[in-house]
Amino acid sequence: MKKKNMRKITLTTNDINQRQWSTLILELNSMSKAWKRFGVAIKINAAHSGRIIKWGNKRNDERDIRPEKHT
Numbered sequence: 001m002k003k004k005n006m007r008k009i010t011l012t013t014n015d016i017n018q019r020q021w022s023t024l025i026l027e028l029n030s031m032s033k034a035w036k037r038f039g040v041a042i043k044i045n046a047a048h049s050g051r052i053i054k055w056g057n058k059r060n061d062e063r064d065i066r067p068e069k070h071t
Contacts, residue, residue: 021052022052022055022056025044025046025049025052025053025056026052026053026056028042028044029044029049029053029056029057032044
């Protein structure tokens with residue numbers, strides 16, 4: 001049985017605004033999804049990452065689309 005290597009990386013950010021933080025989390029999540037098919041499992045532990053990922057992966061529903069106003 002092959003032993004799995006567990007590796008850990010820590011990212012530290014300075015002077016990052018909320019939009020940049022959300023984009024960083026979504027990019028890491030996208031990378032995690034892409035690498036999953038190669039057998040690499042990436043777990044993201046960050047403040048509010050679950051909520052950001054849920055919002056970023058949301059699909060537009062007919063209920064969510066606002067009707068256009070024609071003037």
